[in-house]
Amino acid sequence: MAHSVALIHTIAAALGLALALGFFATWLRLPALVGYLLAGVVLGPFTPGFVADAGLASQLAEIGVMLLMFGVGLHFSLGDLLAVRKIAVPGAVVQMMVATALGMSLAIWWGWGLGGALVFGLALSVASTVVLLRALETLGILDTHTGRIAVGWLVVEDLAMVLVLVLLPPLAGWLGGTTQDVDGANLWKTLGWTLLQVGGFVALMLLVGRRLFPWVLWQVARTGSRELFTLCVVAAAVGIAFGSAALFGVSFALGAFFAGMVMRESEFSHRAAHESLPLRDAFAVLFFVSVGMLFNPAVLWDRPLQVLAVVGIIMVGKTLAAAGLVLAFRYPLNTALTVSASLAQIGEFSFILVALGASLGLLPPEAASLVLAGALISMALNPLLFHTIAPLQAWLLARSALARRLEQRDDPLAELPMSTDSRYLARQVVLVGYGRIGRRVASALIASDIPFVVAEQNRELVEALRADGVAAVFGDATDPAVLIQAHIARAAMVVIATPGTLDVRQIIDTAKTLNPAIETVVRSHSDEDARRLRQEWGSTVFVANDALAVAISQHVLERTQSRRSRPTAPAPLHERG
Template sequence: MDHNTPLMSTVVVGLVLAFILGLVAQRIRVSPLVGYLVAGVLMGPFTPGYVADQNIANELAEIGIILLMFGVGLHFSMKDLLSVKNIAIPGAIVQILVATLLGIGLGEALGWSFGGGLVFGLALSVASTVVLLRALQERRLVDSERGRIAIGWLIVEDLAMVLTLVLLPAIAGLLKGEGNGASLSSLAMPVLITLGKVAGFIIFMLVVGRRVIPMLLHYVAHTGSRELFRLAVFAISLGVAFGAAIVFDVSFALGAFFAGMILSESELSQRAANETLPLRDAFAVLFFVSVGMLVDPAIILREPLPLLATVFIILFGKSIAAFGIVRLFGYPNSTALTISASLAQIGEFSFILVSLGVGLGLLPDRGRDLVLAGAIISIMLNPLFFALLDRVLADSDAKAAKAADAAAADKKEKAAPRVPLPETKLIDHVVLVGHGRVGSVVSRALRLNNTPLLVIEDTPGVVERLQKEGVEVITGNAAAPDMLQAANVMGAKGLLVAIPDAFEGGQIVSKARALSATLPIIARAHSEEEIAHLRHHGANVVIMGEQEIAKAMLAQIGATGVA
């Protein structure tokens, strides 16, 4: 029996090499993404030794993109998407135009035709779905306003590229200067058909998918089979993405995103997200491996100056344009910098576009090689952009905290802070940090007992709902300066830290303990290490969910002995 099959060898060699080199990268304090990309270069046709099947690698990578976008959709809603339309739509369009013009300019300098420069510029204008989402997830920004804007921006870019891929073959003759160029009607018809298909897909998902997908998953969940539930999640994510591409001609990523967004309205969304996580991460690694396989390292020596110019457009041309657009719409520097860093790379749509451009005779092979090399370099450097962003934002927060402390210590009347915190009048109340799955149960019980309650929460939808229900809420992160003082923890009967992140919880507990040595503080944890961490910072009681479940189960059968 022949064990050396292309599929098996591509998966095994790709994952093993990515693991080894990712581990080395982590060891030398570089992003593991660099290790994954180098693994792809070593498996590619431009380096000696084993050469993996590029087509198989690309298809495996596409599965990773589908699962990743499905997972993002599970944390999104139509309301979230529409809430950022005023910045995402014009912002993405203007940024695409700026990057495309820069690409056309570079193409002209290199002696290419206008059509070649246009394809080149468009390829440099669109960011990679996988890279952007990985960066946001690592920093827990997907559910933040910055994350929603970045994802909305990405979706607009995807839709623009879908239109481009449809329109480009129709106008190829015109761009090449051939006499049989496309007429206005021949240009308008493909665009109208594509827009009609996208609209049809969205309507289908909102009318049919919104009813069928949650109902199907609930039915499977009631069978009690975890295996069938996991299979149902994968079948829905991959099936909807594939069906959207075949029937409606939209991208796999867009189809998977809408499938996840529809399912997000179900209470099973969190369980569905957990079921897809292991495979999603594995296939995302194969995406980076497949990118590395496309790159010829020798281009660094053959085309140093054009490559440098290409990378400059990707890293700085797009980022500066995005920063200016976001600031123009009145958003703070933190949001503008996050969007800029998110877009400072290119990926999957760029590869598809340059391949089509070369096939149509618009873009020379030299242009494709520059885009592929620019992609791997930008993906390698993107984590450095985010590391720099983290440092800049941390310094900015520290300066803001010092400024706030100085303003509070100054007894003279001065200008108020930009967004003054509302200070509660409550005393002998309970301060609840976080209103998620645990916090909402605690909140409901306290209100039933008529216990004075103040909630600290930073999710806009949750804040609005609590305010409508008459609950006093302070919006923001409880670890931020002056937040706990505004909640009057000094006069509270207790502080309940219900957020799942023990590191952030430790910061909150430490600040609360500094304000009051006698305040009862109760926090939640998921491990013995987290319990020790929270107690070290001053928590009186730390509750681990697994222990309490075990106690309750033993209590039901009359057993004891759980500490």
């Protein structure tokens, strides 16, 4: 009974205090994650007052890790990653190498061992997916190309960290941990066996799991029971994670990640994500609280310079490395600033890695507190960093010739090829954005043999379009130079298929300035925005919900009228009056 009471005390105190401090953090316009970590600090052994049971908290945290990684796998889209692979993959790998090298150099200078320095550097190199997604949603740029680059970058980091979590335990002895030391031959044997187990698990999940578990989910969904459906999703996440650890020696994190991946194959994946979200969020809170319990606030006054150095690597070193890499791939300055700001924090994978490194005897006691201090400070300052992007960009463009050259540099994809058919240069349609809506518009234009030019921020898409013989220019359509290259001055119409309202106004303003007679067609998600666009610019605006309602209504009316026009069979004799 005492054990049960301790469990209840731990859960009640953790959730209650996390709610209060999370609410206070959001009131200060900080991520709620900061409040959850502070709740753990208050409940931890390094602060006076009630101390939660650390053992129970760590077990609850393991469930939180499983559900967090299950959510990452459930939202992992290989297609989205492939769309930005040319920048996300090399960018994330190089940025992680730079941040890891900076962290290792700092730790070795402090006198730490090689293994501890490596784990410490890796912990500083990976950003929080949770913080990033919430920041991009708040700014309304999650569905933009810049947002997709940032998310793809984080997905690559997450995958790299999953690999690190798999390889670290067998390497711990060689790196100086407390596990049994191994010689070179045994080390390769251990690594080979570990990779073989992981490979067997991955093969089983991809070959069997991706067919079996969606089928199971379908059978449960057919019962119509919401409770059974939610139970099936959670049982799959926890069961696969536990089974992978018991049978294949794979970490809970990797097992849960692949559980989410195979569940994504089901047509009920969105419902699975929605149904499991409350439970996943609750246990994720317990995970962050348990991490906060490891933090010793004394590190802030005992090691202030070390804390400052850690924050510097996270918010300056990573930011500059990411910005330089994005600019090296010839993306606009705004994209570089947004992506670099997205990475200027650390989060859940850092905590998982630090906890694993401490359990393997690789990290000194102060390492967890230094990483947590860096996480708390970087998460608190990250929203402010996002708000400085626009004024910083304006300041740089006004005062720096280099910034202006970066914004307007020569790029072969930023102008139409000389071989472009002249029919595209007169009375054509300029199509801004080649996402889901833009593709359908382009297909309709091709079917009707109407010439058009695409303006798109995704370099890979522009390259693919040109390879298919479609006229396309790379760049942000809010930049007048991009619309000029799309020959907006001689176009009959501009179709803006991008979701951003502020960008839409800038694009229309530029288009009308260069071609006052041009017709503007815009998509919108809000009736209010649609009304303003019609009043201010005379645009033709399609609102998502309205267009859907019109399509459904038209289908219903057509079907109803067709049935009314059919001759009605006479009623059977026994039904006649």
